[in-house]
Amino acid sequence: MKILVYSLVEPKMTQGVGNVILNVSKNLPYKQTYIYPKKRNLLFYSFLSPLWFALQVRKIKPDLVLVHTAEASFDPLIARKLFRCKYKVLSVAHGLNSGMLKAYKFEKAKGNTAQSFMFELNLKISAFRSKFIRFSDCVTAVSSFVKEELAKDYKTKSVVINNGVNEFKKAKVKTKCEKILFGGNLFWLKGLHYLIDANSKLAKSKKIIAVGISKDQEDFLKNKYDCSNVEFKRTLPIKKFEKLFLECDAFAMPSIYESFGIVYLQALANKMPVIASKNTGAEDVIVDKKNGIFVKKANVKELSSALVYVDKNIKKLSANAKLDKKFLWKNIAKQYKEEIELLLKS
Numbered sequence: 001m002k003i004l005v006y007s008l009v010e011p012k013m014t015q016g017v018g019n020v021i022l023n024v025s026k027n028l029p030y031k032q033t034y035i036y037p038k039k040r041n042l043l044f045y046s047f048l049s050p051l052w053f054a055l056q057v058r059k060i061k062p063d064l065v066l067v068h069t070a071e072a073s074f075d076p077l078i079a080r081k082l083f084r085c086k087y088k089v090l091s092v093a094h095g096l097n098s099g100m101l102k103a104y105k106f107e108k109a110k111g112n113t114a115q116s117f118m119f120e121l122n123l124k125i126s127a128f129r130s131k132f133i134r135f136s137d138c139v140t141a142v143s144s145f146v147k148e149e150l151a152k153d154y155k156t157k158s159v160v161i162n163n164g165v166n167e168f169k170k171a172k173v174k175t176k177c178e179k180i181l182f183g184g185n186l187f188w189l190k191g192l193h194y195l196i197d198a199n200s201k202l203a204k205s206k207k208i209i210a211v212g213i214s215k216d217q218e219d220f221l222k223n224k225y226d227c228s229n230v231e232f233k234r235t236l237p238i239k240k241f242e243k244l245f246l247e248c249d250a251f252a253m254p255s256i257y258e259s260f261g262i263v264y265l266q267a268l269a270n271k272m273p274v275i276a277s278k279n280t281g282a283e284d285v286i287v288d289k290k291n292g293i294f295v296k297k298a299n300v301k302e303l304s305s306a307l308v309y310v311d312k313n314i315k316k317l318s319a320n321a322k323l324d325k326k327f328l329w330k331n332i333a334k335q336y337k338e339e340i341e342l343l344l345k346s
Helices: 017-026 049-057 074-083 097-109 117-135 144-154 192-200 215-224 238-247 262-269 300-312 314-320 329-345
Strands: 003-006 032-035 064-068 088-093 138-141 179-183 207-211 230-233 250-253 274-277 292-295
Touching: 017 032, 017 064, 017 329, 032 049, 049 074, 064 074, 064 329, 074 088, 074 117, 088 117, 088 144, 088 329, 097 117, 097 144, 117 144, 138 144, 138 329, 179 192, 179 238, 192 207, 192 215, 192 300, 207 238, 238 262, 250 262, 250 300, 262 274, 274 300, 292 300, 300 314
Parallel strands: 003 032, 003 064, 064 088, 088 138, 179 207, 179 250, 207 230, 250 274, 274 292
Antiparallel strands: none
């Protein structure tokens, strides 16, 4: 059996899609070949990328293409149609760029983004490419939220296979709530600005450690919000990032759009209560007022109340914060194995 793993990002041990690719593939009992574009140049915005893909797979002749992200599914699906390739396509929807585009427009109208015109154009092209995922032989979604998105926006059926994490050392129950950890590389998408604003309104604000924020984004936030109690950090190696889960007391990422959020699993594994937004992929992981608390998106008042609630109930929430074994990568990979075998038998 020849399996080709295709994505638009390099598989590597960081946060995000690259991390998922490596961990899923590592736990699958098959030999796999990876391909991805070294650079996203004009080729990928001129819709000639299926030709590039066809040239790459000509010698490999895979039985199955396991493609990560809805956008990337465009290439193997169009190449198969145009060049009469015989492989089957299993597409993994890590979220939809149509949802991200809606979030971008929402935040742009509020003056909360400093992204360029090209960023928005890229999102629009990506959203168009993503529509072709409906022609896959099998589609998996990383959360129930994404499954609903696929059904509503693209009339596409899918099977939910959540993302996962590796096993963590046993953590201690938190007894105080002084430091809040945040992790995300686009502040306006992950709701960091609302968190900072909500925290600044408390009588006794918390220390926020914000990881993954570029210098430009940091400057933008400092010009608009009271960031006196915020420590900004750039993207960290995964081991250094995981160390912060032990040093902080709770985790908050009140996203405007969130397909799943591996960071929520990492937080729970380290006995950290989680503050997350309603109507996101976090609902597959968090139980409201048990191991975390949900807030309405972009709602500063609710976020302030959530910070107070976590502070008052930190011991109870932390005691209930634990990682369900079903979210370990070895168990997630078993679900992919089942879908792959069913697909190749059909």
